[in-house]
Amino acid sequence: MPLKDTEALRGFLTQALPGLAIDGVPAPSGQRVVYFCHFSQGPETDPEWVGWGPVVLKVSEGISAQAIAYIQREIRILGELKAPGYPALLYNEVFSVDPDTEVPLPYRRFITLEERIDAQPLSNLRAQFANEADVLRLLTDLVRVLQPLWGWKPPLVHRDLKPENILITPQGEVVVIDLGIVREQGAAGETQTFADFGPCTPHYASPEQATNDKRNITFKSDLFSLGVLCYELLAGSNPFAEGCKLIDEVLARVVKHAPLSLEELGLCSSEFSRVIERMMEKEPYKRYRRIEDLIADLEGLAGGV
Amino acid sequence: MAIKLFHQCGHNAVWNRESFVDDDCGDGLILSPVHQNKNSIESLPDEVKVSSFFDPQFYLPNSQKPKLATYDFFPEVISDGFATADFALRALDAARKCVDFQAENDFCRMVIPARHFADMLPDYTDRQDAYAVHPFLQVIDERQYEGDVFLTVPMTRAMVTHEGYRSGLLNWITSYPELSGVYLLVEDNRTTKQIQDADFLMAYMKTVRELVDVGLKVTVGHANTEGLLLTLIEGCEITFGAYENTRIFSIDKFVVTDEERRGPKARLYIAGLLNWLQYSQAKQVQAEMSELWGAVYNPTTYGDGALAAAREPHFGNPSLYKHFFLNYEEQVRALESLDANGRWELLRGWLLSARDLYDEISGFPIDLDKHGAGDHIQPWLDAVNWYKRTYLG
Numbered sequence: 001m002p003l004k005d006t007e008a009l010r011g012f013l014t015q016a017l018p019g020l021a022i023d024g025v026p027a028p029s030g031q032r033v034v035y036f037c038h039f040s041q042g043p044e045t046d047p048e049w050v051g052w053g054p055v056v057l058k059v060s061e062g063i064s065a066q067a068i069a070y071i072q073r074e075i076r077i078l079g080e081l082k083a084p085g086y087p088a089l090l091y092n093e094v095f096s097v098d099p100d101t102e103v104p105l106p107y108r109r110f111i112t113l114e115e116r117i118d119a120q121p122l123s124n125l126r127a128q129f130a131n132e133a134d135v136l137r138l139l140t141d142l143v144r145v146l147q148p149l150w151g152w153k154p155p156l157v158h159r160d161l162k163p164e165n166i167l168i169t170p171q172g173e174v175v176v177i178d179l180g181i182v183r184e185q186g187a188a189g190e191t192q193t194f195a196d197f198g199p200c201t202p203h204y205a206s207p208e209q210a211t212n213d214k215r216n217i218t219f220k221s222d223l224f225s226l227g228v229l230c231y232e233l234l235a236g237s238n239p240f241a242e243g244c245k246l247i248d249e250v251l252a253r254v255v256k257h258a259p260l261s262l263e264e265l266g267l268c269s270s271e272f273s274r275v276i277e278r279m280m281e282k283e284p285y286k287r288y289r290r291i292e293d294l295i296a297d298l299e300g301l302a303g304g305v
Numbered sequence: 306m307a308i309k310l311f312h313q314c315g316h317n318a319v320w321n322r323e324s325f326v327d328d329d330c331g332d333g334l335i336l337s338p339v340h341q342n343k344n345s346i347e348s349l350p351d352e353v354k355v356s357s358f359f360d361p362q363f364y365l366p367n368s369q370k371p372k373l374a375t376y377d378f379f380p381e382v383i384s385d386g387f388a389t390a391d392f393a394l395r396a397l398d399a400a401r402k403c404v405d406f407q408a409e410n411d412f413c414r415m416v417i418p419a420r421h422f423a424d425m426l427p428d429y430t431d432r433q434d435a436y437a438v439h440p441f442l443q444v445i446d447e448r449q450y451e452g453d454v455f456l457t458v459p460m461t462r463a464m465v466t467h468e469g470y471r472s473g474l475l476n477w478i479t480s481y482p483e484l485s486g487v488y489l490l491v492e493d494n495r496t497t498k499q500i501q502d503a504d505f506l507m508a509y510m511k512t513v514r515e516l517v518d519v520g521l522k523v524t525v526g527h528a529n530t531e532g533l534l535l536t537l538i539e540g541c542e543i544t545f546g547a548y549e550n551t552r553i554f555s556i557d558k559f560v561v562t563d564e565e566r567r568g569p570k571a572r573l574y575i576a577g578l579l580n581w582l583q584y585s586q587a588k589q590v591q592a593e594m595s596e597l598w599g600a601v602y603n604p605t606t607y608g609d610g611a612l613a614a615a616r617e618p619h620f621g622n623p624s625l626y627k628h629f630f631l632n633y634e635e636q637v638r639a640l641e642s643l644d645a646n647g648r649w650e651l652l653r654g655w656l657l658s659a660r661d662l663y664d665e666i667s668g669f670p671i672d673l674d675k676h677g678a679g680d681h682i683q684p685w686l687d688a689v690n691w692y693k694r695t696y697l698g
Contacts, residue, residue, distance in 0.1 A: 289479045
């Protein structure tokens, strides 16, 4: 039974986190329940929490201790990253006992709090990115924000880049959120190896994610997702989801279907189309091997636009 | 575009060094710890070191070859008897010592070693990662090494020809943006000295081309004279060596103990035939087909000296190899001056000419032995023409 926003859950959270005030619920986010919150001053409230201002609270349930430890490790790494373009991760805790009754919970609950950014998700702002120059600028900004993640030692992979996970501030800056399934490149991972596909959003998944080919999930998987995102912004529809009703169909098309290029669709210059095609190559080795090369191509294009 | 040509050092690496230094032949040396002890490499002149690189040769980690034992980072040495499970604890230490050795000697690039696997293991890349790639990259990062970093990639014929497996390896290699290039070794257990299988040759060329296409420099180690064909791939660096075990990669050289005594027959490189002829048969052609000899033999003082000897030279006579080095370099430099289409035209011309000359020798008749005969020419023509159609338009 997936976790849902219920009065009981809200009660649990306010008991667990003294001073918590729930302000609203954004769009559903995968297996987790997400709230917009802040902390009010009170006798039991940690003053530091009040100072955080508006926060995003995410709660998930039923995750194994091993998986939580894995996520906590990623949170620690992201904390060390200290790069612009990501919300600050403020807090994470596991609750295995009901704080009110002190009865053990049937499932562990894992709570994270992160800085709430004053921004809109890209999914709400598609109309602002409907021509080559705007998409090129967006892509360049995204690559620059993600570069420290990909260049971390060991490298990290976001694995779920999609319009809902990209925020645009009123000043036009990009912020990447939902680092919940960030994975260390080369790490064994937590999904079962026999699962059909790994953690991802199928519409933006790379072929190696679609086939759960963990060995090949690298920063190049994120490049594929960014390519799809740019394609979708310019074409107005997802290159793989057209006419598909089932997730399996989308994933099968991610692996096999070669969409018409943006150039063939008359939607951008041949140069930009080639960059997107290279990012969306089915075989990872045919995508950009070095981020510096991609940035050089994007800067070259920006000079010509 | 320049073509780098490295000496693949082996037994008597001093010949390679003399050829490089005294004859100004080749662009540098690939140093071979199985043949050169640590002191001999450390004592090379600085000007040789900066043009050369060191192949750590971790291919067979428990090799008992004595010269490898002079390197304290070799897996068998550092583990005091290699065992895969124990080496996991030693891999980082080995990487530190090996990286420092390469950096301190100021070689022209850093080489990450690899283990040789004869089988197409499903976890080939995981094993290579644990064995050397991850520890070496960690140390290279710690040491802030700024030179080119090359990854050794040993492949078998089966790995090269199996498209899916090859793609898997390419995906793995390209997942490391820290790499500047690949030191590629292709093991082909065949019964002929020259490659005579056009399909394999095409897959081989395709592999190199795919690596170059993703922006990697590629040095093809242990290349035989098929290296000339690889010059069609701009950005590919090739190698040449003296004894056959420097021109055909085999893991055997890390176990064989008496190769010096089991030497093959002496052979002389004949540039116009793109092959090595048995010395005695070369002498027959020289004596009885003087006009053809003039067309196929490219004279050097070394070759002339060997041919003038009263007795057939031993296969360990350096003149045979120094003649080859000079002839081969001349061929490479002729190709180097051209663009890819020009190289194809020149190579095709050489191959067509060699085919005619072989026919003439056969019709004379002199029946060359199976390794000196021209059975490689047609497959090579097929491969260069395929490359032209596929990549050069």
